[in-house]
Structure formats: C-alpha cells, structure tokens
C-alpha cells in the first residue's frame with residue numbers, strides 16, 4: 403500500500419506538501435504491528451546513484467551523476483546555486499523521476515518498475531529550507547502532528563516521544579511555546595525534531611542554513627552533530643555553505659554543472675587540486691580585500 407502511494411506521487415501531488423510539513427515518507431511492506439511502525443530503533447540506509455540524467459525541457463540539469471553514500475554517514479553535497487543539488491535531492495526521495503539512470507537504496511532500485519519485492523523497507527524525512535511549521539500550533543503539537551495523525555502510538559507514548567525529540571535538538575521543555583515566539587534557529591530545530599518524530603532511517607536537508615545567521619548556523623551544526631549520538635540514520639545535506647559542510651559532514655561531494663566533480667573527506671576537499679573545487683573554496687572563503 404505504501405509502495406503504491408509513493409509510486410503515484412510527484413511534485414504536484416500531496417506528498418510534497420506532507421514532506422514539507424515534516425511527514426516521514428516510507429516504503430514499508432507491513433505496518434500492522436502494535437505501534438504500527440516500529441519506532442524503537444533507527445538504522446542507516448546506503449544510497450547509490452548511478453548514471454542519473456534529468457532534463458527539464460531542453461535543459462540537461464543532471465548529467466551522469468554517480469554517487470555513493472554509506473549507511474550512517476553524514477554526507478554533504480555542495481556547489482554553487484543552480485547546479486542541480488536540489489533536483490538530485492528530490493530524486494532521492496522520489497519527488498522527481500530521472501530520464502535515465504537509477505538510485506539504489508540498500509542495493510534496491512527505487513525507480514525500476516519491478517514491484518514491491520525489489521524495494522527495501524525504510525523511512526525518510528526531509529527538512530526544507532523554510533521550516534514550514536504550522537504557526538497556529540504549539541511546538542509540541544508541530545512535533546507530534548504526524549504521530550497523532552497517523553495514530554502511530556497511544557497518546558502518553560506520543561507525548562514521551564515529543565519530549566525525547568525536543569531534548570535531542572536542545573529544546574527540552576518547549577512543548578507549549580507558540581512557534582511565533584521562536585527565533586529562526588529554534589524553528590529550524592523544531593522542524594528537525596518533527597522530522598525525527600517518525601525515526602527516519604534517512605534524513606535529508608535542503609539548504610538548512612539559508613535563513614540563519616552565523617550564531618544560529620553554529621547551533622544547527624551542533625544539533626546535527628549531536629543527533630549522531632542518538633541515531634544511526636543516514637544524513638544527506640545539500641548546501642552552498644562550504645564551511646557548514648566542512649564542519650558537519652563525514653564526506654562531501656562537490657557538484658558543478660549538473661555533475662559530481664569530486665568526493666572526499668572535508669580535509670581532502672579542502673586540499674583538493676581540482677580547479678573547480680579550488681575556485682569554489684576560494685570564492686567562498688576569500689576574506690578581506692588586499
């Protein structure tokens with residue numbers, strides 16, 4: 403059932419809006435157990451992108467993208483704007499289909515048309531650039547929205563889960579605050595707590611620092627690093643913010659002109675001889691004139 407609903411989705415359908423408001427998408431074959439979804443443990447998934455190509459009209463946006471992300475890794479995709487980072491991310495959550503190529507999650511192709519057996523069981527959630535919280539709801543209600551909507555557990559357990567997730571992002575005890583009372587950085591962390599509610603195996607961030615100042619960006623970096631102590635999930639971050647990527651990621655891929663031009667650890671990326679990577683690092687860190 404879930405597989406089917408996911409296959410029918412695209413950008414125009416409801417899935418995009420649900421994902422934007424923090425619902426974890428899932429590919430599950432059996433969700434009939436007590437808590438409906440087993441929310442007691444997290445794991446990571448591996449992702450392999452193979453020769454992915456995408457055109458929008460005449461425009462060749464993704465050009466033979468190849469990429470391997472290991473399970474449990476915090477992986478950043480960096481590059482200038484307009485280079486295809488968000489489009490790539492949207493393929494990974496199946497909001498967009500490629501013209502050619504495939505993405506394998508835990509070795510299973512997600513676009514191949516060969517039925518349920520082929521896909522893996524996993525849950526994913528995405529944190530969008532705008533935190534997309536519901537302003538009429540409290541912090542706790544935002545975090546618990548989908549747990550309640552999907553009736554994943556009984557109410558006392560849901561309250562416990564909301565408390566746990568808020569504690570993980572450093573917002574313990576803020577359940578009753580109005581979202582309008584929060585700073586941009588706090589909103590972002592509430593959005594993360596909400597996306598953690600369903601214990602995703604894969605969490606994706608699109609430009610998480612875009613609306614944040616340097617101080618809240620630093621808080622967000624600490625939050626993302628801290629999450630790794632509590633969860634085993636795979637994290638994929640798309641950002642034009644090189645310093646942020648260098649700080650939080652285990653590995654980084656540099657994207658340019660619709661393709662991946664280099665992959666490495668933060669130290670390797672920083673020391674890269676590749677002219678495109680060097681130029682990106684230079685333009686984003688050049689400092690004062692003179």
Ligand SMILES: Nc1ncnc2c1ncn2[C@@H]1O[C@H](COP(=O)(O)OP(=O)(O)O)[C@@H](O)[C@H]1O
Nearest residue numbers: 458459463481482483484485486487488489490
């Ligand atoms: N739905 C779409 N229709 C047409 N063109 C698109 C669509 N989505 C993205 N593009 C184009 O694809 C290119 C890459 O976009 P995007 O992935 O958003 O860049 P980035 O995230 O790296 O800034 C851009 O030129 C953008 O205009």
Ligand SMILES: [Mg+2]
Nearest residue numbers: 487488489609
């Ligand atoms: Mg983008």
